[in-house]
Amino acid sequence: MHNKNRTMTTMAGKTIRKWWALFSLPTLAAFVIGFVVPFIMGIWLSLCRFTTVTDAKFIGFGNYSAALADAEFWHALWYTIAFTIITTVIVNVAAFAIAVMLTKAIRGANIFRSVFFMPNLIGGIILGYIWMLLLNGVLQHWGKSITFSGTYGFWGMVILMCWQQIGYMMIIYIAGLQSMPGDVLEAASVDGASRTQTLFRITLPLMMPSITVCTFLSVTNGFKMFDQNLALTNGAPSNTSELVALNIYRTFYGRAGFEGVGQAKAVIFFIIVAIIAVIQNKLTTSKEVSA
CATH class of the missing domain: 1.10.3720.10 (MetI-like)
Structure with a gap:
């Protein structure tokens, strides 16, 4: 019984190591879309004159x-x-x-x-x-x-x-x-x-x-x-x-x-x-x- 549990644990560990990127992708995508991209855009817009994100014009540090x-x-x-x-x-x-x-x-x-x-x-x-x-x-x-x-x-x-x-x-x-x-x-x-x-x-x-x-x-x-x-x-x-x-x-x-x-x-x-x-x-x- 002990050897069986160890075998199952080893198989689960191998599966996780093989597919970890697939499982973490949704969370990573949400983080990038919901935080990283808006953060970078916010820094860019702080250097622009704009009323919407589509008409931004770079003005430097004004x-x-x-x-x-x-x-x-x-x-x-x-x-x-x-x-x-x-x-x-x-x-x-x-x-x-x-x-x-x-x-x-x-x-x-x-x-x-x-x-x-x-x-x-x-x-x-x-x-x-x-x-x-x-x-x-x-x-x-x-x-x-x-x-x-x-x-x-x-x-x-x-x-x-x-x-x-x-x-x-x-x-x-x-x-x-x-x-x-x-x-x-x-x-x-x-x-x-x-x-x-x-x-x-x-x-x-x-x-x-x-x-x-x-x-x-x-x-x-x-x-x-x-x-x-x-x-x-x-x-x-x-x-x-x-x-x-x-x-x-x-x-x-x-x-x-x-x-x-x-x-x-x-x-x-x-x-x-x-x-x-x-x-x-x-x-x-x-x-x-x-x-």
């Missing part, structure tokens, strides 16, 4: 000069960076704390996990309108609204983002905590380590793979947020609560003849986010330890 000279783009960029830093810290600290609490033997832990995760299942546009109603209901007591100033819009988006993302990151942290080696924690307890020492010297170092994933997701989600921004404030007042994704959208679709500038902004934004994501990933990965 679109990039116009994009970098746009004061609203720089405001949106710094606004987005501040938003991403704050939400990344709050989301991960809160998610980790809740995960630690819910991995302990408490009554109704599974129910609480479901409740915290549920906001992540709601679409961003719907969340934006829900929170606009809630925040305006609070602010109306002072005669204000969520679109009264960019500051209100900023903190409104922070609340929305954290409320939506904490539950998702909590699930990842719970998985990491449950996979930690129990003997290491027991050894620390026997050696007389306090809870604070156990947290900072054992738990957090062993949780770095989960922290790497969660911080990466938080950073990318913060930078690319669009639909919540559109629904909650739509950039009001006077585009001061506008994140970069919304600024690119408004430039591309809201200003005739500026399609190339909007595309150039998108390329610049991609480069910035890619560099930040790589640096963040390197920093957190370098702190990972093996159990």
Whole structure:
């Protein structure tokens, strides 16, 4: 029986090695058509003046000069960076704390996990309108609204983002905590380590793979947020609560003849986010330890 299973496994391995290209072709074709080709075309169009992809005329780096000279783009960029830093810290600290609490033997832990995760299942546009109603209901007591100033819009988006993302990151942290080696924690307890020492010297170092994933997701989600921004404030007042994704959208679709500038902004934004994501990933990965 053992030899028969080994023979079948060997035959399956030979078949996979022979036909692997055929099986991977659909996925590769979808990746090329859905990502590589549009990405290359996007870079080309950022160097052109166009209204559709068929009438593009090469103009060099003029679109990039116009994009970098746009004061609203720089405001949106710094606004987005501040938003991403704050939400990344709050989301991960809160998610980790809740995960630690819910991995302990408490009554109704599974129910609480479901409740915290549920906001992540709601679409961003719907969340934006829900929170606009809630925040305006609070602010109306002072005669204000969520679109009264960019500051209100900023903190409104922070609340929305954290409320939506904490539950998702909590699930990842719970998985990491449950996979930690129990003997290491027991050894620390026997050696007389306090809870604070156990947290900072054992738990957090062993949780770095989960922290790497969660911080990466938080950073990318913060930078690319669009639909919540559109629904909650739509950039009001006077585009001061506008994140970069919304600024690119408004430039591309809201200003005739500026399609190339909007595309150039998108390329610049991609480069910035890619560099930040790589640096963040390197920093957190370098702190990972093996159990």
